[in-house]
Every structure is written in structure tokens, then in C-alpha cells.
Amino acid sequence: MGILKEKFIDGYDYKDIDIFILSNSNGMVAKITNFGGIVISLIVPDRNGKYEDVVLGYDRLEDYFENRFYFGGIIGRHANRIENSKLEIKDIEYNLKNNEGRHHLHGGDKGFHKVIWDAETVIINNRECLQLTYLSRDGEENYPGNLKTTVTYSLGDDNSLRIDYFAVSDKDTVINLTNHSYFNLSWHGAGDITNHQLKIYSDKFTPINEEGIPTGEILEVTGTQLDFTSMKPVGTGLLSDDIHIKKGNGFDHNWVLKVSGTHPEKAAELYDPESGRFMEVYTTKPGIQFFSGNNLSSDKEAKDKIRYSKWGGLCLETQYFPNSLKHKHFPSPIFSAGKEYRHTTIYRFMTR
Template identity: 55%
Template sequence: MLITKKVYGKTYKGEDVYIFNLSNDNGMTVKILNYGGIINSIKVPDRNGKIEDVVLGYDNLDNYIKDKFHFGAIIGRHANRIENAVFEINGIVYNLTKNDGKNHIHGGLIGFDKVVWESKIIEKNEEQSLELYYTSVDGEEGYPGNLEVKVTYTLMDNNALKINYHAVSDKDTVVNLTNHSYFNLSGHQSGNILEHQILINADKFTVNDKNSIPTGEMRDVKDTPMDFTQMKTIGAKIYSKYKQIEFAHGYDNNWVLRKSDMNLEEAAEVFETKSGRVMEVYTTKPGVQFYTGNYIEKNEGKEHTIYDKYSGLCLETQYFPNSLKHKNFPSPILKAGEVYNHTTVYKFLVR
């Protein structure tokens, strides 16, 4: 596995941004920016060996800086929504930035997706990885504690991209990191993902209110359009009158994964029949947000491609949204001095 680096641009503050190219011997390449830790492209072969870029994104830094869809980025400190942008730890109330109506989403106005990360290429056991580092200072977007964050990307010989998240804080805080790539296994420029098939290893999902805030209820997927315990076509019930789908104009919920500990286990699998491409998603996290790009509208991306509704799907591995408000949800609280350590793997193959 080889990693190369070149200049990609400068931020409005004059900070240097680099693009790193990770490649293996199978023809798979992954490009990552140190701005937002953004996965700019993932190129993988189909069943006939034809290589396509299977993630949505942009051709230049300026568009990533202006981007409001979080294409490919690291999300933090807390992925997804926090109700009323407020939480309490140890009897202290913390008010966060309100950037989703009265609520907080994806780390605030300047989350981890909107900062330049320090970078380093490391080699271990003849395997190269890209390490990105960022210090989120006490009070940033309202969060307590100085948080030292490290995100490591490793492209494996089996066409798996491994992302490891590591963080330590000097105060009790909350941490819930994820990646927000939008995948289209036909190729980023090929239209919508409604004919893709998906399996999610979950028997329950967290129910949302009309503002996409989990209520605390974990509902069985059985006999609902949220049942992906067996491989099903995404578009089959995306227009159904089921309230959870109507609220979000598509799929945008957290699924409660069928796991009880922090082992790395399969969360989901996506299959695109025409190309034969398969993506398997593994995680140590308890949940995954399945989102179908419901709010993208006529947005120009790479190669002048116009991305629209349902142009890509996200599988954001995570602690559950709004989990600070519900004691029955796994807790995202990180105690001072303790280590946050989670891994997600996106593995690509053909069928």
C-alpha cells in the first residue's frame, strides 16, 4: 500500500490543505484531504474490472469549504442531533451552537469537517497509514474539555478502508465521531441509489419526531419499511406513507445494531446489481445512521455532475443521536483521561 501527498489548496485563512492518495495492488485508490478529513474519492473495480469513483464530492477546496452536506467528512465532536443544543454532565449544563433550528447537529457551525487537521504518514508492519490530528479546545462550539483527536486511515490489500478514531479529553465531555461519505456504487455520476440493495444487521431502530430527534423509543423493524434484516431494494418503500419516512422525505434514522459489545462486527451491506459492486460496513459502534441524501438538490459536484435527491447513501456508524437525553441509549460520555477508541471499515468487493 502506497500513500502520496500533494498540495490541494489554501483555506481562506491561508492554511495549506493537502490531498493524500492511498493505493493498493488491486487498483483501488482512496483520496483524502486534511481539511475535514474528507474522503474525496474511492475508486474501485466492478465485476468486469472497470474502475469508478463511488463517493460524492467536489473537484476543489472552495466547494468543500462552502459545502453544507458534509460530503466525505469526519463529523465531531458529536455526530447527528442533540435536542435543544444543550446537555448536562456532572450537574453542569452546556449550551451548544444551534445550527439546526433550535437543535445542534454534526458538531456545530465549525465542526471537525470544517477545520484543517495536522497530518502524518506512518508505516507499521510494512503497511502505511494516514494519521490526522486535531485539538478541539475547551468551549469549542460549547463542548467542555480540551479534546485531542486522532483519525487514522488504512487502505488494506483486501480493498477495505479502515478508519480508526481515537480521542482523549482533560474534562468529562461527549464524543461521537463518524464519517459522512455518500456512496453510489454505480459511480458518483450515475444518478440515484434507489436500485441499490441494502442489508442492515438490526432488529430495531430509534424512532424520530418530526424534527428528526429520537424520542427514546426503540421500535422493532418487523412489518415496517425499516426492515432490512434481509437484502432489499432501497427504493421499494422509500415513498411509503410510514411516518418515519415521511418526516425525513426518505430514510434518515439510526438503526440499533445487533451487537452488545465493542467488537468489530458487520453493520450493513450494500449491493449494486448492474456493476456487481458490494460494500460491507463493519464497526465497533452500537448504531448506524442510514441516510439516503434526501435534502440534496441540484448540487454541482465532481466532473460537473449534478447531484440531486437520493444521489448517494450514507452509513454513519455512531452512538445514537440525542443519546444524552435517553438513559436507555448507549452513552457517548467520555470521562477525563479515558480513551475513546472506535473503528469502522468500508470493504469493497464484487458479486
């Protein structure tokens, strides 16, 4: 049990970057760096008791400086897509960075996954936690307001990784935070995840156009390959001719969850028949983005000298809906000055 610290690199951008090693009494280990709050390793047992790393990432810190796949990072100020890179709050328009065609993605060129967070170990509810804090100043990536953000990581003895988010701004602003870990429950270098089985606790999704932008519609999953109301292999949909899959070049869609927002509720389950690893996802937010790693490529060596390929891992990102700033009937990620943003995500691991 407890949290250990190892030096990753000294004095980068006038701050030290460290790796924090969290462990529980069962032997589960999470390695997290204060650069981007990145989960660089998550080691959990399979059905035979073999411990392996189930998240994708790099060995070298320098590779995270670009991190074009957003491996493991805290995403903010606004996770996912903002159409035409325009943010409007109380009739004031803010022009954000176009970093995905003409649209804004995952907080811009230097989102929260590329900043150095202050780190400390704290005790919360008798659990030792890694607490990261960052002050995003007014105008950073052209977002309004000085936004103070705290993200807390902890491991439970039920083999859960819990992530608690808190943020508050001194101006009206937008806040939509998530974690962008890619999971492969066989182990991070095992190949594609087409045999993984997924269940999403939702019967509705937000369809997208050819640029991956939600159109504003909310549709039933019935009759589509986005129907994960019962557990089924991911590959069934990936290899289909479903129009929604074609538009996303795979799965890259938001599902509408039935959560109260007051406490973490189950959003998804993921199972790997080969290893027997089973993961539950809990959240307090109204949406979950399932991304099947459609653009992964072997541009450079990753951990253990692995070169990842298409569908090598998948993301289950809990958040507000993408493009919710345009569609007023979507839950709003706009927070007035002084209003507190809170969000909890739990990834819990077991075997079958």
C-alpha cells in the first residue's frame, strides 16, 4: 500500500516531473506522472493471477511531449470536440484553436495533458491519494477565466482506480474534463481489441457527421451496431457496414447515460475472454465516449518496444457530450464564476 515517487526528469520548464507509484494490498499498481496527469501504467491480474499492464503508453517522457494519441492524459479544459472552434458564453464569442480540421479538440494545442501539475500525497477517507493541481490562467488556449483544477487519483482494495475531478473559475467558462487512457485487457501490446466484449448502460447515442461532430440528434441504438445494451464483441461492429461506423471510421461516438450525477453509477463493462480480465466503469457525468483506437499507428516505439496498430486499445471517456455548446438540449458544460465542477470516474477490475 501507499504511494512512492520516482524522478522522471529534472527541471523541465522549471519544474520537476515525477512518476508516482500507487499500489493496493492485492498487488495492483498504477503509475502516474504529474506531466499531464498521465496514467502511464496500470498493472492488474488475469484469471491465473498473472499481472500485466493494461493501458497503452510510452516508456520515454519525451514521447509524451507530443502524445498525438492523448495516451492516458487528463483532458481539458474541454474534452472532445467543439464545432468550428467557437465558444459563446453570455453573447461573448471566444475563438479557440483549430487543431482538428476546422474544429477544436481536447483543449487545444497545449491541453491539460501537456502541462505540469503540482503533486502531493493526501489522505482522503483513510485512503492515500495522489492529488494534482493546476491553475489554467485566463486566456490560456483562449478560454476565459482563471480555472483552478484538482484531480485526485486513488486505488481501492477492490482493485479500482478512482479519479475525482474538481474545478472552479473566477469567470464564466466551460469545463469538461476526462481521462484518455486506452485499455487492452489482454495486455497493452497484445494486438487489437476486436475480441473484447463491451456493454454500455445506454439505449441512446448522439450521431455524428463525416467530421466526427454530433449533429444534435439523439437516436435509439436499436437496429444499429451501436447497440451495446447486451455484452457483445467490439469487432462485430467495427467490421460492419453500419453508416454510423463508416462516419466515425470505427467507434468514436457518445452514448447518453441514465445517471443522476450525485454519485458514481455504472456506465459500461468490458471483458477480455482471453485473459479473463473484466472492467467496470462508473461515472457521475451524462455521457461516455467509446473510441476504438481507429487512428492508432506505429509512428514510434511505445512501451516495451511495442508498435501499436489500429484498434490496439480502446477508450471509455466519461464526460459531457461533445459539441454540447452548440446544442442547447444537451447537458451544458458552461459553469458560472464560482460554481464548482465535480466529476468522479471509477475503473474497477476483476476476473471471470
